[in-house]
Amino acid sequence: TSSTNYGHVYNPNAQKVSLANLDTFARRHIGPTPANVQEMLKTLGYSDLDEFLTSAIPNHVLIKRKLSVSPAQGYTESEMIEHLQKLAAKNKIVKSFIGKGYAGTKLPAVIQRNLLESPEWYTSYTPYQPEISQGRLESLLNFQTMVSSLTGLPMANASLLDEGTAAAEAMSLSFHNMKGKKKVYVIDTNLHPQTVNVLKSRAGNIGVEIVELPLSTEEGITELNKIIKTVCGGLVQYPGTDGSIHNFTKVGEILHSHKVLFAMACDILALTVLKPPSEFGADIALGTTQRFGVPFGYGGPHAAYFSTTMKYSRKIPGRIVGVSKDRLGQPALRLALQTREQHIKREKATSNICTAQALLANISANYAVYHGPAGLKNIASRVYGFTTLLAKYIGQTEHQVLNDKWFDTLTVKLSGVSADDILAQALSKYNINLFKVDESTVSLSLDETVETADLVNLIELFTGKQVTLEADTELPTIPEELIRTDEILTHEVFNTHHSETAMLRYLHLLQSKDLSLANSMIPLGSCTMKLNATVEMQTLSMPGFTQIHPFAPIDQAQGYKELISEFEKDLNDITGFDATTNMPNSGAQGEYTGLSLIREYHKSRGEYEARNICLIPVSAHGTNPASAAMCGLKVVPVKCLDDGSIDLVDLQEKAELHAANLCSIMITYPSTYGLFEPGIKKAIDLVHANGGLVYLDGANMNAQVGLTSPGDLGADVCHLNIHKTFALSHGGGGPGQAPVCVKEHLKPFLPGHTFNADVTKPDSIQAVNSAPYGSASVIPVSYSYIKMLGANALPYVSAVAMLNANYMVKKLQPYYSILFVGKSTPHCAHEFILDLREFKAQGIEAIDIAKRLQDYGFHAPTMSFPVAGTLMIEPTESENLAELDRFVESLIKIRSEIDAYINGDKSGMVLKNAPHSMQDVVATPQEEWEARGYTREQAAYPLPWLKNNKCWPTVSRLDDTYGDMNLICTCPTVEEIAGE
Amino acid sequence: TSSTNYGHVYNPNAQKVSLANLDTFARRHIGPTPANVQEMLKTLGYSDLDEFLTSAIPNHVLIKRKLSVSPAQGYTESEMIEHLQKLAAKNKIVKSFIGKGYAGTKLPAVIQRNLLESPEWYTSYTPYQPEISQGRLESLLNFQTMVSSLTGLPMANASLLDEGTAAAEAMSLSFHNMKGKKKVYVIDTNLHPQTVNVLKSRAGNIGVEIVELPLSTEEGITELNKIIKTVCGGLVQYPGTDGSIHNFTKVGEILHSHKVLFAMACDILALTVLKPPSEFGADIALGTTQRFGVPFGYGGPHAAYFSTTMKYSRKIPGRIVGVSKDRLGQPALRLALQTREQHIKREKATSNICTAQALLANISANYAVYHGPAGLKNIASRVYGFTTLLAKYIGQTEHQVLNDKWFDTLTVKLSGVSADDILAQALSKYNINLFKVDESTVSLSLDETVETADLVNLIELFTGKQVTLEADTELPTIPEELIRTDEILTHEVFNTHHSETAMLRYLHLLQSKDLSLANSMIPLGSCTMKLNATVEMQTLSMPGFTQIHPFAPIDQAQGYKELISEFEKDLNDITGFDATTNMPNSGAQGEYTGLSLIREYHKSRGEYEARNICLIPVSAHGTNPASAAMCGLKVVPVKCLDDGSIDLVDLQEKAELHAANLCSIMITYPSTYGLFEPGIKKAIDLVHANGGLVYLDGANMNAQVGLTSPGDLGADVCHLNIHKTFALSHGGGGPGQAPVCVKEHLKPFLPGHTFNADVTKPDSIQAVNSAPYGSASVIPVSYSYIKMLGANALPYVSAVAMLNANYMVKKLQPYYSILFVGKSTPHCAHEFILDLREFKAQGIEAIDIAKRLQDYGFHAPTMSFPVAGTLMIEPTESENLAELDRFVESLIKIRSEIDAYINGDKSGMVLKNAPHSMQDVVATPQEEWEARGYTREQAAYPLPWLKNNKCWPTVSRLDDTYGDMNLICTCPTVEEIAGE
């Protein structure tokens, strides 16, 4: 790597024209031009990138090997699209009536184009800064309202990762609700198999025993009564995996009589027409909202939902949007009840979930907004009608429909033909996939996409008869005893935007309230908010990737197989590891998976029980201790020194003290302080020496690619947040995806999956997620990112990410203290911490600066993580010099506002009143305004370029206390808003 | 048609669930729900739609026949996509090195997604309201700056329709510049054949004689000198259609010595590296910008460019963006020099062009912004290098490259093989199209998409040898004598946004300044700004439609053929005509074509010279007289009565007076006053009785579909603006497309095309546009619109469009006078005129209301057309009741502001200061503001819902006079802006 090479990568042969394509992706992805890079290096006192890198990264950390990602020069964007289309074409699009928790659905084109394909929606961050996030907060509130209305339970969160993990959260909530004293969790035998697997995975580590009982039968009830004293809760599925619909009131009663929780996994579409779980006494309802507009995607991403009665409102896992008010008393939305979350509660958190499925929750919520209650009921009734008509035809044959009630799923005992034969016929004659239950039983689940022609085909398949059905054939209606009688989705938002014009405007209005990467940099430390290139994101609209059922026969998914295996090869190369699993669908899930692998390793050596201690530096992200706790590990914190590095003495002491019980250490590298700690290898050696394995949290991988690697450092396992390092967009709070990479000795344990032989090995641990490759359809995004940069440019990405950060440090140092930089290492890595604690005594806090930055059109950096009272800034390589300068200029101007405040100048109040919403600036009466000590112009346009380009906050500073005290987590009624 | 049926169409079987899909497109396209429709009917005093329609439309006008568009119930959106994909798949994607003015190009993904696929860009209207259009005005100014820089000529317009019509405009400008006294226009023999055809079409009608001379030869020069006295101007092509590059300085000198104009048609990519036309003394440069990012699209749409020296700045045809300033003295952009245009100058206009190619000009301009000067030169140099390398290899064979200089095109005389054989081989072995010049000659044009593999294939094709070429093979560079030496695209905007992040933000910034249908209704009378549904617009991104060269062999375009012929069938049905041509690519072009057909008809009867008078009601759109003039017709105006209808007495008088010379009448129906004139049939009969034919301007077709039709009324020909009636989006000023439909007697004359045998008949008139189907790739948009509504719902579209308009009339009548309604007909059709002339004496003008509407978040209605001092409002069927009510509420509130003004209340100044830009409201110092007599809140939030949802103007009211006096039509330098 050298600066001359950088010019080469940025634009190969810029000096001479050759056959090679000149318009490299690196040129488009990396913000600074070669000339900018030279300028920044000069500012830092270096003559080339090599000199800078060797100074910034400890010599024993910097690797010499070259990456082998091919093509080394990277694909051009058009080559990439062509290559992806070839891969997509290797996946076979089949009408999949497989069911098992995944249903065909139609994503309305207006939502596809204006939400899924809109960078304004997909590049935004989790709405931690509510004043510039009211659009997606409103949309997530709609999601919660939808879930609450459909399940009949008043409290819902803003999405979970998938149905399997949602079920695990229900189990965990039930278990902890009994303070861990009752160890049995009862589940019905009629759950989706993958849900059972994920439950077992999670249960094992915390010492819960899963007991499966046929809860729809007398025997099951008898068994339940026998063990009820040890039971912490129970879960049933509605409809069951075989399609049957049972009234589980009795189960609920038994559980309640022992004060433990009753949970139901429910089909979201069925709930629009069938009695809701609230009517059966459920305390928790959960499931997936996939079939509300989100395509299969070979398993994800989709948003799971989770709702409870009010009693458990403070125990719900995940993010919850709440209605509060702003500084000026206007209603305003925010993330509520954050004190439950892992970043605050750490190992005591209710769950480790962090990144969830915001983008997908928004799609599903808007699907409901667009169809409205009548539209959704129409869809559900049509699905029911088709299914029932088919059941009637099957009823006329020797085959037998095993379930006597159904919504969309029939389980059919075949007569005179094998399941394999029927599946083969369905595929070859009608291009339809069914599900094989056993050698003589199949099941099928109809969905929104079913057409008359499909029904005719299915009838022919089962009866051998060709029928003619007219479009106006009336369909059977849902029987009285099953039908839902209360009104659903009565809130105005679900009854307004039913024309495409209205929907377009609603989506546009929401989007216009939010700050995204389309506006300005989002310099969130630890989050790596880099460019999510269009070509990468286009893969999410390719039918060859989106239309594949996760449990389709593997030979129908050869494109995915090829892509994923190449992706894993590249990740192995980049991380210096030997094998990768793509099952975990968030960073926190990656951590859970990695730690589970470590535990399984110790188990294989008979040390499972003994080795139950996990060392975690105090600077670690809250998900680390939370994940460790979920794995049944005891967290022992390790101190950090004043220079930000791990206290190796403390580490050694604790490692040795706990040598017999040492399971692992979790380290982030570069550290969460943004440092290439020189002691990293020593730390790793110390843990190894005491029998522990090393988990490397890959959140900061963007500083490592091609320069060093977890494997080269000596770690045993790491996860990668591809929604950070590898350009998958953050989606306003998800989707994420976190491959876990391991050394050879952990490889045998990588998680298996009931429905996928490829990932399943003899010693595999249980599935950690519902689908074999997690949110498989986002993998092509990161795959393209890696393939377009290639081995040559990937290291420059990290180099420029670091250069950008250090350039900002240099520019800001005269105005602010920068934490740690210049102590154990002369430079920061790819992020740095602005220390604002010195102003606290004079009344200025980090939040004031964070909020004031919104008035400058910027998203605040990460606040008070990893150090309270600070802001952590990570620019990424995608920001160009001009944008870095604008951000620096803003912070410098704010510094003068801080001085004004400290000096008692009234104009300093601009920090306390920040951010200034448009309404505040425009509509505050002059008398009131005059009390402020600064002009409207100073409030809104503190720097001149803001007049031309500014993303405005739409509400004033949120009142968090009010919100937590007055919890409203569904769309407020007009009266509620007025009552505020 | 009845209201019950409306419910049926809106959502068939809403009462019962059947096999038919319930989610009809009609439900999504039409704003009002059945309940809304009932409510509006009640407001108007009707009980059902039939009653309303029979009252609103004269009985003899309303037709009884049912449309036969199939499927009658319309495709659902997913059926449509499937059907379109099948059609697209019937077009064969071949790498087309055919050239002839169309080159392969790469549309950068960031521009595709954030401009071409963004409703914020494509649903906006021509920027006649500059305060809410600064984004696309800036982008079009960039286009002009780009054209000006690349051609070296200071004055450029904001696009023309295609290269052929641009050439015709050059001819026309040259001819009129000599006051029509010199009748010969000289063109080089080396022009693209279709350009020659379009020139001949236009020349014939105005009596210009086209003379083709080989102007690159001595003989040509000698011939030119012989006829020079009769010559009004000349046109050469650079590079020529055979690829050769000639220095035409001598031609320019000869023309200039006779004070006539020298025009050059130039390849835009070549100009980045070859000497510009300015260096050869050109007065006019023209061409297409297609290869700057806009795919083939089987012929269009693409933006043509046109630039001149300053001397002809006021004679340039088409729209021109100019830099001016706003009321507060800030620089601001607007459409300049409108007094030249057809809507003002009518038959004396410099051209009839109205809708142009704004969206495509914006794509090409942003392509240049993204690549920058160095990037563009790289692309051009690579194309040149590949071409030259190929020429070298061909030079080693018996084949002979006929042109001794080239940029991207080689014409090859074959030896030992026929052209047909080589074409067949290229296609079958390499999937490459070449161009057949004659039996033993082919030509080929390389482009941005050429890859090393293509070169290797082409070398093999011509030499039989397989060569191996390394990616770093250096390419031949452009010879000294051809190379451009001055700097290009030096303005900052072309040197800033080169990373995708920067480009995304720039596009987003521009877009955020503009009002589009994504914000609120755009109730422009005569413009039919209805929903452009996503599914319709998705066709513009389907490679099967976009990647087809317009002159590809017809068997490669079977999908287009099938689609277009079905489309024409449906249009024949809808218009009541017998045949349709899809060649004209704008309404004005449609008019020109229709009138040309009428003239050809008279010619076939020996009456061409005699019949040269065209009757046009005074209420006609300006393009009508302008088109008539271009056809060599004399315009005789026909009066209108006080009730808005045509004065049939005056018509009869004039028709009879001119009976011997009567060529035609041009009528708009419903009239431009928005009336279903009862006298229409009588008018038509009168003209027919006197030997004239009837041209029906279809701009108002949205009130007719399924209710009446031009054919049923008795007209002979009409054009349809599919960018109005049939949902093609307006694109901020284009693309348009205007099929012309005719009765049997005009069918033989429909325009032919050199490269398309399908459209060419023995008696065809010359091509009117460069491509056989005009902007072919937009046809699928309107095709989908028609097919998703089907015969059943199409009439409801017109019915609801009328209902919406009449509902607004009813609501507004207590506050404003509505012109004409209730006089000759009890109702308006689909639009109506708000008469504001009564306020003029008290100082309030239509423009004040128009500008004030922006403060309410709305686009102004059509201003002062067809009646000065009025606003014409057309809501379309896509607006729902809530939006109509918001608009009505705004106008009512404005009425109270008018009263305040008239009563001398200072707060009435809010109308004069409107619109209030954000900067005005935020940054105007309090002392200044206080003088205004109203608060900032009243300025910006006159109604409460604006606080939640408002599209802001970004500048204050434009100063038009200043702009016209200080003409700046390229990006101003920093100094120029400061100097303002």
Ligand SMILES: Cc1ncc(COP(=O)(O)O)c(C=O)c1O
């Ligand atoms: C250091 C670190 N580890 C883990 C995570 C958790 O990742 P996720 O949000 O994908 O669950 C984060 C998230 O920001 C992080 O910063």
Ligand SMILES: Cc1ncc(COP(=O)(O)O)c(C=O)c1O
């Ligand atoms: C009545 C009428 N005729 C013709 C036209 C010209 O159509 P185009 O702009 O497509 O050239 C218009 C355009 O608004 C119009 O309103």
Ligand SMILES: O=C([O-])O
């Ligand atoms: O909470 C975080 O996503 O880091």
